[in-house]
Amino acid sequence: MAPTGKNAGKRGPTEKQPKAKVARYLKSQEAQINEGVKSSLLLKGTRCSEIMGNVLKDLRAMKAPAAKLLTKKNEINLFDDSQSIEFLCTKNDCSTFALASHNKKRPNNLVFGRTFDNELLDAVEVGVENYKSLNHFKGAPKKRVGSKPMFLFVGDKWTKDETLKKFQNLILDWFRGDPVDALSLKGLDHVIQVTALEEKVYFRTYYVKLKKNPSGDKSPLPLLTRSGPDWDMTIRRTHFASPDMWKSSLKLPKSLTKKKTKNQKTNAMGETVGRIHLERQDIDSATGRKTKAIRVAEANEKREEREAIEEEQKREMESEGNMDYSDDSDEDEDEAPRKSKRRKSKVDMK
Amino acid sequence: MSLSAADVAPAAFSHTQSDNLNEKLRFDLQNLTAFNEFEQLKPSTSEELEQFMLDKASEGTQQLLANLFSLPSKKSDVGPLALLPGYSKTDLGIDNSLTALPRSKPPPAPKEETRWSQFAKEKGLEDKKRGRKEWDEATGEWKVRYGMGSANKAKEEYPIMPAVAGDPNADPWEHQKSQKRAKVEKNNLNRLKNQERTGAVPKGTASKYEKKITEDAHSRSVQKTREAPGIPLDLSSGSSSSAPGSRGLANTKRALEMTRLSTASMGKFDAVRSGEGPQRRSGEELKIKRKGMTATVSQTRSQESANSLKVLDSVLKGSAKKQKMRKTGQMATGETGHDYDYDDNLGGGKYRKKKGRAGAGKLKSASKKMIK
Numbered sequence: 001m002a003p004t005g006k007n008a009g010k011r012g013p014t015e016k017q018p019k020a021k022v023a024r025y026l027k028s029q030e031a032q033i034n035e036g037v038k039s040s041l042l043l044k045g046t047r048c049s050e051i052m053g054n055v056l057k058d059l060r061a062m063k064a065p066a067a068k069l070l071t072k073k074n075e076i077n078l079f080d081d082s083q084s085i086e087f088l089c090t091k092n093d094c095s096t097f098a099l100a101s102h103n104k105k106r107p108n109n110l111v112f113g114r115t116f117d118n119e120l121l122d123a124v125e126v127g128v129e130n131y132k133s134l135n136h137f138k139g140a141p142k143k144r145v146g147s148k149p150m151f152l153f154v155g156d157k158w159t160k161d162e163t164l165k166k167f168q169n170l171i172l173d174w175f176r177g178d179p180v181d182a183l184s185l186k187g188l189d190h191v192i193q194v195t196a197l198e199e200k201v202y203f204r205t206y207y208v209k210l211k212k213n214p215s216g217d218k219s220p221l222p223l224l225t226r227s228g229p230d231w232d233m234t235i236r237r238t239h240f241a242s243p244d245m246w247k248s249s250l251k252l253p254k255s256l257t258k259k260k261t262k263n264q265k266t267n268a269m270g271e272t273v274g275r276i277h278l279e280r281q282d283i284d285s286a287t288g289r290k291t292k293a294i295r296v297a298e299a300n301e302k303r304e305e306r307e308a309i310e311e312e313q314k315r316e317m318e319s320e321g322n323m324d325y326s327d328d329s330d331e332d333e334d335e336a337p338r339k340s341k342r343r344k345s346k347v348d349m350k
Numbered sequence: 351m352s353l354s355a356a357d358v359a360p361a362a363f364s365h366t367q368s369d370n371l372n373e374k375l376r377f378d379l380q381n382l383t384a385f386n387e388f389e390q391l392k393p394s395t396s397e398e399l400e401q402f403m404l405d406k407a408s409e410g411t412q413q414l415l416a417n418l419f420s421l422p423s424k425k426s427d428v429g430p431l432a433l434l435p436g437y438s439k440t441d442l443g444i445d446n447s448l449t450a451l452p453r454s455k456p457p458p459a460p461k462e463e464t465r466w467s468q469f470a471k472e473k474g475l476e477d478k479k480r481g482r483k484e485w486d487e488a489t490g491e492w493k494v495r496y497g498m499g500s501a502n503k504a505k506e507e508y509p510i511m512p513a514v515a516g517d518p519n520a521d522p523w524e525h526q527k528s529q530k531r532a533k534v535e536k537n538n539l540n541r542l543k544n545q546e547r548t549g550a551v552p553k554g555t556a557s558k559y560e561k562k563i564t565e566d567a568h569s570r571s572v573q574k575t576r577e578a579p580g581i582p583l584d585l586s587s588g589s590s591s592s593a594p595g596s597r598g599l600a601n602t603k604r605a606l607e608m609t610r611l612s613t614a615s616m617g618k619f620d621a622v623r624s625g626e627g628p629q630r631r632s633g634e635e636l637k638i639k640r641k642g643m644t645a646t647v648s649q650t651r652s653q654e655s656a657n658s659l660k661v662l663d664s665v666l667k668g669s670a671k672k673q674k675m676r677k678t679g680q681m682a683t684g685e686t687g688h689d690y691d692y693d694d695n696l697g698g699g700k701y702r703k704k705k706g707r708a709g710a711g712k713l714k715s716a717s718k719k720m721i722k
Contacts, residue, residue, distance in 0.1 A: 095454035249452035
């Protein structure tokens with residue numbers, strides 16, 4: 001059981017730690033830097049036909065093991081109220097879903113959707129026609145469980161129509177599987193082709209057998225056979241995320257985004273040179289930290305000065321004893337040096 | 351000139367001839383996708399349509415595989431792996447070849463380091479994983495590091511308990527307990543401080559806990575200084591500092607008032623002594639009423655005992671209202687199962703096990719009223 005929406009993962013003011021089981025559960029629900037495959041929740045709406053039931057089963061087969069098929073019918077109308085689908089997706093830990101239903105107004109209805117941060121992000125409602133299930137192609141070879149599909153989007157409408165642009169993103173997100181950084185190419189065994197022609201979208205799955213290229217290229221030649229499931233779609237209602245929500249859903253964790261290194265350049269020799277920008281320095285009035293040597297030197301200087309002054313004073317004291325008291329000019333000199341300059345000159349003149 | 355298999359049996363390779371690759375595709379190799387963005391003409395019949403799509407698929411897959419097999423690869427246990435151009439290697443805004451797909455959850459905030467981990471990083475200390483068992487010299491066997499049967503616990507159990515070092519009159523078991531308690535509290539406090547810093551726990555929790563520790567310590571010391579049980583609280587040494595062992599004028603008056611109120615009639619019919627003023631707080635003022643205590647109603651033994659048990663319950667567990675609040679999790683200080691209840695707005699509790707009158711529950715007075 002999960003607290004939904006924004007309250008997921010928050011604890012009340014208490015000094016007690018949650019029980020180990022609760023702690024483990026909360027940790028599993030935490031956001032991760034690298035997210036794995038998006039699990040799909042497959043569920044039925046108010047009423048579901050046999051065809052739509054088979055569609056869900058085939059979707060599970062395609063997405064296994066990252067798919068969860070629920071058997072009960074749900075009264076969900078997510079274009080009106082998205083709360084119940086959000087709750088179910090959070091509870092089952094699935095961020096993509098497919099809701100199948102069937103009624104007179106919307107026959108063979110399938111809603112593909114995804115959530116972000118426990119809230120509905122996108123949802124596209126399609127009508128399914130000309131459905132060919134996996135059973136229809138009984139003898140044909142099928143993809144292995146858990147293999148990653150290759151994708152092919154054919155048609156110019158994918159770039160021109162805004163709805164189709166977003167639908168393309170949704171399909172890619174829904175079916176792509178584990179977003180890995182390295183892949184064993186020998187394991188590629190199927191391709192999903194989605195063609196947009198004249199108001200309809202054709203979904204076809206082909207089993208790919210990789211054969212050695214006779215021209216000697218490293219890349220193999222693929223041999224395609226129809227494997228199912230295949231269906232044709234007409235787009236009905238859509239609900240797309242607001243630009244803000246879309247923007248925040250694309251944000252990458254800081255550790256994954258490339259860090260720009262400024263003021264560094266690697267030249268042709270392979271040496272990395274950096275530039276340091278300094279402000280104008282006023283060397284004359286700059287005060288810095290004094291090292292011990294400088295402090296000692298300054299102290300010595302002061303001491304020497306003091307000693308010199310004391311010595312001079314001593315000498316003067318001695319010389320005073322022999323001095324003639326009538327000599328005014330010398331006394332004046334000691335007391336007020338500035339004034340004596342003038343007087344001295346006057347005296348000299350005299 | 352060598353013959354290729356394609357020349358010998360061209361029909362077998364009709365789908366995969368490299369001459370047919372005339373359409374330029376756009377690739378998103380991270381998601382193994384190829385985009386054919388040219389305008390296509392829809393074939394008239396459905397068979398032609400299927401064939402058309404098969405052709406496009408074959409061509410597209412071949413081109414896609416050519417691109418994938420030209421990616422750099424790395425060696426691994428399962429064989430060579432092609433390195434896909436990941437999001438981490440390029441700036442998502444600049445490289446248009448990658449389709450921006452949204453995440454399931456917003457990226458986690460970078461975890462703030464605890465004080466210890468910062469220190470460990472600076473010093474270059476590594477996380478040493480210690481094993482679960484430890485060699486105990488005393489017993490000469492491998493014992494678990496903590497918990498039941500651990501060597502640490504055994505160290506604390508003395509056949510002859512030594513006295514406390516500084517104070518020979520102190521209780522050594524109490525001392526041991528208090529030391530352990532102090533350790534646990536210090537650990538908890540530091541843990542809470544760390545969690546407050548990272549934001550896992552709201553601010554102020556650590557200081558609240560610190561306050562709680564000091565209050566508990568104080569109450570424990572107060573309990574120690576209390577005299578033998580049975581002495582009324584207002585007589586104990588804690589209350590009146592001036593004359594311990596006596597109530598004092600104010601407290602005596604208070605005690606008298608309380609005894610007056612504690613009769614069955616709330617002191618209404620008690621004989622008033624000379625010098626005793628009118629009752630200051632009457633039962634009516636305080637709105638205390640004792641139900642069912644009149645002599646005229648004949649109560650059966652069960653009802654009387656039930657009433658007494660009710661009173662006992664309210665003393666021990668709190669009032670009925672409080673008990674209900676506790677049951678529905680309103681008084682919980684932490685997480686409860688009630689936090690995770692989903693309100694589907696259908697309203698609860700409308701289900702009845704039995705139909706009709708039987709499902710209505712106990713009828714206080716049997717009547718032929720219609721029960722829906």
